[in-house]
Amino acid sequence: MIRTSDLTKRFGGLTAVDGVEFELGENELCSLIGPNGAGKTTFFNLLTGTLAPTAGSVEFREDGGWTDVTDDDPHETALRGVHRSYQISNLFPTATTLENVRVAAQAHGGVDSWKLWRNADAFERYEREARAILDRVGLADEADTPAEALSHGQKRHLEVAIALAGDPDVLLLDEPTAGVSSDAIDRLVELIRSVAEDHAVLLVEHNMDVVMDVSDRVAVLHQGELIADGPPNAVREDSAVQEAYLGGYEADATGDTSTDTSGDADPGGEAA
Numbered sequence: 001m002i003r004t005s006d007l008t009k010r011f012g013g014l015t016a017v018d019g020v021e022f023e024l025g026e027n028e029l030c031s032l033i034g035p036n037g038a039g040k041t042t043f044f045n046l047l048t049g050t051l052a053p054t055a056g057s058v059e060f061r062e063d064g065g066w067t068d069v070t071d072d073d074p075h076e077t078a079l080r081g082v083h084r085s086y087q088i089s090n091l092f093p094t095a096t097t098l099e100n101v102r103v104a105a106q107a108h109g110g111v112d113s114w115k116l117w118r119n120a121d122a123f124e125r126y127e128r129e130a131r132a133i134l135d136r137v138g139l140a141d142e143a144d145t146p147a148e149a150l151s152h153g154q155k156r157h158l159e160v161a162i163a164l165a166g167d168p169d170v171l172l173l174d175e176p177t178a179g180v181s182s183d184a185i186d187r188l189v190e191l192i193r194s195v196a197e198d199h200a201v202l203l204v205e206h207n208m209d210v211v212m213d214v215s216d217r218v219a220v221l222h223q224g225e226l227i228a229d230g231p232p233n234a235v236r237e238d239s240a241v242q243e244a245y246l247g248g249y250e251a252d253a254t255g256d257t258s259t260d261t262s263g264d265a266d267p268g269g270e271a272a
C-alpha cells in the first residue's frame with residue numbers, strides 16, 4: 001500500500017532517517033521498533049507529509065499503480081487514505097466522544113460536508129457513520145461522554161476511532177498502548193488486531209509483548225537505519241537487533257504484557 005525508497009531525513013548534522021527501503025502490504029500489520037531517538041516518529045512524519053525528506057521517495061498504491069506522494073502535504077496524504085494516531089492526545093477534550101468522531105468523519109467528507117444547511121441528511125449520515133465506528137472500537141456506551149472524562153485507555157480507543165473516521169487504507173499508530181494499564185492493553189490489542197483485518201497498519205510500539213503478539217512483520221530502526229525487517233521470531237533472534245534494542249527481552253510465558261523496551265530516557269508515555 002505504501003513504500004519508501006532511500007528515504008532520508010537530516011536535521012543539520014544529524015541523520016534521523018537514513019536511506020530506508022520499506023514496503024507495507026495490504027492488510028499487513030507491521031510494527032516499527034527501535035530505541036528512543038531511532039527515527040520512528042520522523043519516519044511516520046515523512047510518510048504522512050508532515051516532514052519533507054532530504055532525499056528519497058514515498059509512494060502510495062492506488063488505482064492499481066504506484067503514485068509518488070513524496071511532496072504531498074498531510075492533508076493530501078490523508079485524502080489518499082493514509083491516517084495516523086498521535087503519541088500526544090489530539091482530542092477535543094470538552095466535545096463528546098461522538099462529536100470527536102463525527103467531526104473527523106465530516107472533515108474527511110471535504111469542504112461540502114460543512115454546508116449542512118444545504119443537505120439536512122448529511123449531518124445524520126456523519127453521525128451514523130461515527131456511531132458505527134464507536135461501536136467498532138468498543139465506545140458505543142460512551143458516545144455522550146466528554147472526551148476529557150474518558151479513561152486513558154478509552155482515549156486511545158477514541159484516537160483509533162478518529163483515525164478510522166478518515167476511511168483510511170493505511171493506518172499509522174503511534175504508541176497506542178503508551179501509559180495504558182495492563183488490563184486495558186488487552187482490549188487495545190484486540191482492537192489493533194481487528195483494525196488490521198481490513199487495513200494496512202504500521203505500529204510504533206515499545207511494548208515488546210504487544211509487538212510479538214500482533215505483528216505479521218517487525219521492522220527495526222537503529223540510528224535512522226533499517227537494521228532488520230521480517231517475521232517477529234526471526235527479528236527477535238537477530239543478533240544486531242538484540243544488541244541494538246532487544247538485549248534481555250524474552251517473551252513472558254505468563255502473558256504479562258508489561259515488558260517495555262523504551263529505555264530510561266522516555267518511559268513511553270503519560271501515566272495511566
Ligand SMILES: Nc1ncnc2c1ncn2[C@@H]1O[C@H](COP(=O)(O)OP(=O)(O)OP(=O)(O)O)[C@@H](O)[C@H]1O
Binds near residue numbers: 041042
Ligand atoms: N525537528 C527536529 N529537529 C531536530 N532534530 C530532530 C527533530 N525531530 C527529531 N529529531 C532528532 O531525530 C532523531 C530521531 O528522533 P525521533 O523522534 O524520530 O525518534 P523516535 O525513534 O521516534 O524516538 P522515541 O521512541 O523517543 O519517540 C533524534 O535524535 C531526535 O532528537
